[in-house]
Amino acid sequence: MPPHPVSAKIRRMQNEATPSTLESVRNYYGKVLSSSQDLKTNACCLPGAVPAHLREKIARIHPEVQDRFYGCGSPIPSALEGATVLDLGCGTGRDVYLLSQLVGPKGRVIGVDMTEEQLAVARKHLDWHMKLFGYSQPNVEFHQGYIEDLATLGIRDGSIDVVISNCVVNLSPDKRRVFSEIFRVLKPGGELLFSDVFSGRRIPEPLTKDPVLLGECLSGALYKEDFRRLMRDMGCLDFRVVNKSPLAVTEPSVKAKLGNIDFYSITFRAFKLGLEDLCEDYGQVATYLGTLADAPHAFELDDHHRLEKGRPMLVCGNTAAMLQDTRYAAHFRVQGDRSVHFGVFPCGPTPGATMAAGSGSNGGAAAVCSPGGGCC
Numbered sequence: 001m002p003p004h005p006v007s008a009k010i011r012r013m014q015n016e017a018t019p020s021t022l023e024s025v026r027n028y029y030g031k032v033l034s035s036s037q038d039l040k041t042n043a044c045c046l047p048g049a050v051p052a053h054l055r056e057k058i059a060r061i062h063p064e065v066q067d068r069f070y071g072c073g074s075p076i077p078s079a080l081e082g083a084t085v086l087d088l089g090c091g092t093g094r095d096v097y098l099l100s101q102l103v104g105p106k107g108r109v110i111g112v113d114m115t116e117e118q119l120a121v122a123r124k125h126l127d128w129h130m131k132l133f134g135y136s137q138p139n140v141e142f143h144q145g146y147i148e149d150l151a152t153l154g155i156r157d158g159s160i161d162v163v164i165s166n167c168v169v170n171l172s173p174d175k176r177r178v179f180s181e182i183f184r185v186l187k188p189g190g191e192l193l194f195s196d197v198f199s200g201r202r203i204p205e206p207l208t209k210d211p212v213l214l215g216e217c218l219s220g221a222l223y224k225e226d227f228r229r230l231m232r233d234m235g236c237l238d239f240r241v242v243n244k245s246p247l248a249v250t251e252p253s254v255k256a257k258l259g260n261i262d263f264y265s266i267t268f269r270a271f272k273l274g275l276e277d278l279c280e281d282y283g284q285v286a287t288y289l290g291t292l293a294d295a296p297h298a299f300e301l302d303d304h305h306r307l308e309k310g311r312p313m314l315v316c317g318n319t320a321a322m323l324q325d326t327r328y329a330a331h332f333r334v335q336g337d338r339s340v341h342f343g344v345f346p347c348g349p350t351p352g353a354t355m356a357a358g359s360g361s362n363g364g365a366a367a368v369c370s371p372g373g374g375c376c
């Protein structure tokens with residue numbers, strides 16, 4: 001990939017209808033904040049539980065990189081060895097350096113961010129990390145650019161195994177373009193795993209211009225149902241909630257501006273697969289082989305699919321595809337195909353449900369099927 005030039009396309013983006021949003025966010029992360037201590041809320045920096053197998057790898061990351069970690073989740077999947085992973089809005093590179101250890105010397109991690117100050121910290125410690133991890137050649141690279149325009153960075157169609165992002169998409173003035181780029185660059189069967197801030201209602205326009213509310217990852221948050229519609233428009237008819245927690249805004253001045261808007265930190269998983277808009281039953285059965293080093297006893301696909309090692313589980317056609325048509329295939333035995341259809345998969349009774357109720361892409365506890373949102 002060539003070094004990033006300030007191309008005409010990027011200049012055009014800077015001059016487009018929303019330059020103030022990009023400028024305001026760049027200023028917040030480049031000039032206003034100098035560590036996560038400076039944040040006014042914890043929306044961009046949730047102290048959520050880090051999976052045990054990642055803790056010791058995070059402990060090896062340089063303190064200056066860690067001090068400027070502004071993520072709201074842990075969008076780090078399994079089965080990464082040898083993979084090409086793209087981190088959108090990588091900041092100072094906390095997740096990039098974590099992924100560097102997981103993809104190994106044959107893998108590659110590409111971090112993209114628009115803020116020079118963030119990238120300067122990331123690049124400053126590149127050699128230090130490569131030496132610590134024992135790599136003779138760097139397996140990470142950082143590019144200054146926009147997540148809405150990955151083509152300018154030379155990221156080709158169908159070239160990426162996994163896209164991750166940690167608390168960034170909410171900051172984008174053009175989320176449709178971000179997701180369109182994600183699905184362009186993913187390989188067939190590739191995975192998107194991202195943690196972000198979502199809202200339970202649309203945010204009034206004036207609040208989206210407030211530099212602090214925006215920079216704190218609140219007023220740019222996507223309304224959950226608009227996210228579902230956006231994914232449907234991208235051709236992604238079934239995506240899954242991996243975890244979800246309500247986000248409490250406690251800072252009085254911020255709370256006063258936001259009123260009754262409810263926020264959530266959610267980690268979503270989606271695949272570049274031709275999935276159906278409802279879970280359909282083809283009598284398929286999936287068994288986890290227990291072969292992922294970080295999941296010796298069970299694999300958690302989402303918040304309601306925990307596949308125990310060796311235990312056959314009846315799955316819908318979409319789940320079967322997620323397990324057998326992706327890089328997870330080597331770790332599962334999936335029996336049956338789609339030659340015989342048994343009707344809608346028996347995962348719940350609520351047609352037309354929204355993400356506010358139900359499970360899977362619908363976000364709650366009971367399993368629900370929802371056109372345009374998927375379910376099981």
Ligand SMILES: C[S@@+](CC[C@H](N)C(=O)[O-])C[C@H]1O[C@@H](n2cnc3c(N)ncnc32)[C@H](O)[C@@H]1O
Nearest residue numbers: 069070071089090091113114115146147166171
């Ligand atoms: C909340 S921070 C998260 C950084 C990093 N993911 C982490 O977990 O520490 C948001 C980052 O996204 C970057 N960013 C925001 N909007 C962007 C855009 N449209 N294109 C590229 N980078 C963007 C900011 O510069 C900032 O570094």
